[in-house]
Amino acid sequence: MTDTTSPALTTALGYHHAWTSGDLDGAMAYVADDVVCDAPAGRLEGAAAYRGFMSPFVRILRRAELIGAFGDDDTAVVVYDTETVPVASSPAAERVTVRDGRIAYSRFIFDRTPFDAARRAANGR
Amino acid sequence: MTDTTSPALTTALGYHHAWTSGDLDGAMAYVADDVVCDAPAGRLEGAAAYRGFMSPFVRILRRAELIGAFGDDDTAVVVYDTETVPVASSPAAERVTVRDGRIAYSRFIFDRTPFDAARRAANGR
Numbered sequence: 001m002t003d004t005t006s007p008a009l010t011t012a013l014g015y016h017h018a019w020t021s022g023d024l025d026g027a028m029a030y031v032a033d034d035v036v037c038d039a040p041a042g043r044l045e046g047a048a049a050y051r052g053f054m055s056p057f058v059r060i061l062r063r064a065e066l067i068g069a070f071g072d073d074d075t076a077v078v079v080y081d082t083e084t085v086p087v088a089s090s091p092a093a094e095r096v097t098v099r100d101g102r103i104a105y106s107r108f109i110f111d112r113t114p115f116d117a118a119r120r121a122a123n124g125r
Numbered sequence: 126m127t128d129t130t131s132p133a134l135t136t137a138l139g140y141h142h143a144w145t146s147g148d149l150d151g152a153m154a155y156v157a158d159d160v161v162c163d164a165p166a167g168r169l170e171g172a173a174a175y176r177g178f179m180s181p182f183v184r185i186l187r188r189a190e191l192i193g194a195f196g197d198d199d200t201a202v203v204v205y206d207t208e209t210v211p212v213a214s215s216p217a218a219e220r221v222t223v224r225d226g227r228i229a230y231s232r233f234i235f236d237r238t239p240f241d242a243a244r245r246a247a248n249g250r
Contacts, residue, residue, distance in 0.1 A: 070195030
């Protein structure tokens with residue numbers, strides 16, 4: 001499933017394995033300072049904003065399972081399922097552009113609905 | 126970006142190009158009768174259920190843009206952005222398993238939130 005001859009995929013998987021192991025510092029080493037990420041809630045610009053987006057998710061992550069990983073010279077797609085404290089199964093896909101060994105652009109796809117529902121339930125609404 | 130030497134990707138792209146052109150009959154020719162699809166709202170079983178899931182989406186689709194397509198012998202990932210009547214930009218990823226030239230399993234990822242918001246707005250709630 002995994003073509004490790006892809007330089008972009010090597011970066012994407014280095015990032016993926018780091019953050020899914022709880023090592024957000026290690027993951028950010030694969031992310032460009034001026035990264036742009038189009039996430040479900042909108043565009044994030046810069047590594048600090050990206051870290052602020054990932055950090056709460058890493059804290060609630062129980063388990064991640066890689067279910068697809070492909071790439072070529074400068075793009076890669078990583079698809080995985082996650083188990084988090086509030087949501088038993090939530091898959092996500094990241095389609096990244098890599099420049100100089102770091103993620104310069106990411107299109108980040110997941111369904112916000114179960115997370116919003118869990119938040120409302122926790123708030124008693 | 127596209128490795129057309131992948132048999133699974135050839136199927137996934139045949140399906141993708143058909144439905145994004147509005148040809149749902151043509152797309153379903155690439156989908157196994159006993160397809161299983163894990164979609165955001167839950168599991169769909171069988172081609173009729175799958176068609177019932179895709180049909181309303183094809184009707185509201187204005188435009189789709191392929192932003193990632195990779196595969197190997199039996200799996201493929203297709204990532205694309207969509208413009209629909211209610212939602213200007215909504216990306217999706219499909220990670221499929223192909224058997225005998227047809228999609229046997231699909232993990233379908235997109236954010237339901239903007240579609241639900243548009244539905245509530247249309248209903249005046």
